Amino acid sequence: MKEVKIESMFTVYEDLSELPDDIQQLMQSAIQTREKAYAPYSKFKVGAAILLDNKEVIIGSNQENASYPSGLCAERTAIYYAGAKHPASKILKMAITASSQNQITDSPIPPCGACRQAISEYEIKQEQPIEIYFMGATGKVIKSNSLSNLLPLAFDRGFL
Template structure:
């Protein structure tokens, strides 16, 4: 047997004011998307914004349904919309923010496993890492240079 150690390096900013103006603009688009989320069941609003290499910013928010598996997370809403509307564009940066209607979310909230896998698919497809910034409603902002930092043993099409 051989033991393998996996390590991840992330950057943590004190708050949104510490990131560049471009990232603040992208995060603000995610915040605005978060405010329009449809989350009557979980009361947990998530917004995502993606900067494409053509300069477009595509947004998404979580969309819930009384039949719970039928809903969709903000990250996948945004990434699938970007893939459908701008199929040739590369996704450069994603900003994610989440807030709860039940409690203060002041810790960075990363994408769920299903969203990580969807983001990974597009990183592999475009052969270019997607920078990911995520935060709660306030507080620290975490930056990952690539989805691979958040999902180091990703499932990909070469095994099919």
């Protein structure tokens, strides 16, 4: 038997003002999109903004449904739209923000497991890391240089 240690590295910014200008703009797109989320059941709104290598920004917000499994997270809404509209473009950066009407969300909120798997698929497909920035409604912002920091043992096509 052998033990294996897996480590992840993140950069933590105290607030939006510490981010580089281009990331501040990307996060502002995510914040504006978050407010357009359809979340009447959970009252938990999420916005995502993706920067493609063709300089286009693709946005997505969570879309709930009374039949809960039928809804879709903001990250997957944006990433699937990017894949459908620009299949040859690479995803460079993703900004994610979440807020709740039920409680204060002032700590960074990372993508859920299903979204991590979806982002992983695109990162593996494009053979290039995707920078991911995530935050709550306010407060600190965490940067991951790659989805592999958030999902180090990803399931991919190599297992099929």
